[in-house]
Amino acid sequence: MIFEGIITTTNADGSAHVTPMGFRRRDDELLVAPFHPSRTLDNLLARPHAVMNLVDDVRIIAGCLTGRRSWPVVAASGIPGWRLADSLSHLELAVTAHEDDTERPRLRLAVQGEYTHRAFRGFNRAQAAVLEAAILVSRLDFIDADKLASEMAYLHIAVSKTAGENERTAWRWLVEAIAAHPRHGLDCALLSVA
Ligand SMILES: Cc1cc2nc3c(=O)[nH]c(=O)nc-3n(C[C@H](O)[C@H](O)[C@H](O)COP(=O)(O)O)c2cc1C
Structure with missing residues (x-):
């Protein structure tokens, strides 16, 4: 099963990079597959922590695809990095494996912490x-x-x-x-x- 979230990774200057990204989950592990070229991929390989944010504000998804990437973030709780300030929940992650591919590499990320902020309000x-x-x-x-x-x-x-x-x-x-x-x-x- 594939879920859709917003992944926040850390740029070289320490700022957050915000991107919609599909992921698979098995127990306490996430699998992501960014297409080359990808800032998210570059960040994950250079600074191997990330947050998967689960949101209901679809402006964040549409915004990232239309040049509006400055969404409010706050520091993650247990890893170096950033989470979206407005999410239903978030997963704090550490990269554990990287399977390279010329088109679409795959990364495994271990869940280091899971945090809930607001209730799911129903499908829309x-x-x-x-x-x-x-x-x-x-x-x-x-x-x-x-x-x-x-x-x-x-x-x-x-x-x-x-x-x-x-x-x-x-x-x-x-x-x-x-x-x-x-x-x-x-x-x-x-x-x-x-
Ligand atoms: C719902 C949704 C899911 C997406 N999932 C992926 C994905 O799994 N892999 C990927 O490379 N791009 C995915 N994209 C596209 C990226 O968000 C977009 O191309 C982005 O610019 C990736 O580049 P970046 O890592 O340089 O930010 C998805 C876009 C949307 C709207």
């Missing part, structure tokens, strides 16, 4: 739709234009029916990124939210 279709749209936006350089347009039209239904303010903001950022991309002349009006 607009959040799921923004997550899917963010995946599409991460593939704008190679995704087929018709496939993108039809999938965004479908995801728009859930956003227009069930979104709150954060979901609408995140959706707008993603639609703007698609509209600005030279391969995709998407009509933003069709995907607008109130």
